[in-house]
Amino acid sequence: MSAPEVLYFEDFAPGRRFETASQRIDAEQIKAYARQYDPQPFHLDEEAAKASLFAGLAASGWHTASFTMRLIVDGPFRPAGGVIGAGIDEFRWPHPVRPGDTLRVVSEVVEARPSSSRPTIGIVRVRHTTLNQNAQPVLDFIANHVVQRRPQG
Amino acid sequence: MSAPEVLYFEDFAPGRRFETASQRIDAEQIKAYARQYDPQPFHLDEEAAKASLFAGLAASGWHTASFTMRLIVDGPFRPAGGVIGAGIDEFRWPHPVRPGDTLRVVSEVVEARPSSSRPTIGIVRVRHTTLNQNAQPVLDFIANHVVQRRPQG
Numbered sequence: 606m607s608a609p610e611v612l613y614f615e616d617f618a619p620g621r622r623f624e625t626a627s628q629r630i631d632a633e634q635i636k637a638y639a640r641q642y643d644p645q646p647f648h649l650d651e652e653a654a655k656a657s658l659f660a661g662l663a664a665s666g667w668h669t670a671s672f673t674m675r676l677i678v679d680g681p682f683r684p685a686g687g688v689i690g691a692g693i694d695e696f697r698w699p700h701p702v703r704p705g706d707t708l709r710v711v712s713e714v715v716e717a718r719p720s721s722s723r724p725t726i727g728i729v730r731v732r733h734t735t736l737n738q739n740a741q742p743v744l745d746f747i748a749n750h751v752v753q754r755r756p757q758g
Numbered sequence: 759m760s761a762p763e764v765l766y767f768e769d770f771a772p773g774r775r776f777e778t779a780s781q782r783i784d785a786e787q788i789k790a791y792a793r794q795y796d797p798q799p800f801h802l803d804e805e806a807a808k809a810s811l812f813a814g815l816a817a818s819g820w821h822t823a824s825f826t827m828r829l830i831v832d833g834p835f836r837p838a839g840g841v842i843g844a845g846i847d848e849f850r851w852p853h854p855v856r857p858g859d860t861l862r863v864v865s866e867v868v869e870a871r872p873s874s875s876r877p878t879i880g881i882v883r884v885r886h887t888t889l890n891q892n893a894q895p896v897l898d899f900i901a902n903h904v905v906q907r908r909p910q911g
Contacts, residue, residue, distance in 0.1 A: 608893055642824040645840045658842055666843055667827050671795040671820045687798045689850035690819055721879060
């Protein structure tokens with residue numbers, strides 16, 4: 606596989622789509638993340654999770670976000686200067702992530718506008734949707750990415 | 759120190775504030791998170807980071823979010839049923855997190871409304887702001903928390 610192409614602001618036409626590889630998430634990964642960053646019973650222990658709102662072990666929503674970031678960084682969405690977000694809008698977790706789920710991320714450019722204050726960059730709004738093996742969304746958000754403009758000349 | 763009080767929907771009056779303890783974040787933690795979830799040069803290597811938009815090593819924004827979640831879970835903001843978010847709005851990283859920063863989270867209830875479809879829960883909107891040792895915000899967002907109502911009788 607050749608290295609993914611680096612993309613400049615001008616390459617992000619609205620409607621352009623990117624899709625990552627799929628990656629499985631297991632119970633041990635869910636618990637390891639939770640022990641470090643979100644040690645609540647429903648992310649740590651199958652039995653305790655049954656009595657919770659999740660009715661079973663579920664990944665921390667921030668683990669889902671972190672896992673999503675890794676898929677994106679390893680995938681074809683490769684803006685010049687790196688995957689850098691100025692902020693996120695409409696961040697939702699429509700379905701929980703369960704042990705054994707296989708996740709992938711579909712990204713679609715929503716809008717691209719040059720920066721009014723900095724001529725070398727633009728803001729690209731991208732909807733990133735993380736899907737499980739049943740095509741159910743487990744995370745959905747719009748990121749405002751800071752992307753370099755193509756150098757002139 | 760006594761265990762923090764568990765709070766029900768009825769306890770989250772708009773304007774009520776919560777503040778976590780402070781916790782230092784160091785370069786090794788920043789790099790360890792990045793190796794696993796966001797392996798981009800400006801989160802992994804001081805030299806490479808100098809040439810990036812961050813102009814120096816900075817924590818992944820998702821690391822800042824994960825670190826923030828741990829501070830919240832360990833702190834006095836303790837809804838019955840757990841810290842569970844139905845979604846996030848206006849998620850911003852106003853300043854980067856640098857090695858050696860000391861972070862804490864200030865949370866303020868913005869709005870609380872009973873669920874129209876489920877009589878046992880309510881939605882509490884809370885602005886969580888993570889501050890560094892210079893009182894600069896490094897993360898700021900509004901979470902829509904699912905919170906149990908106080909049991910009757």
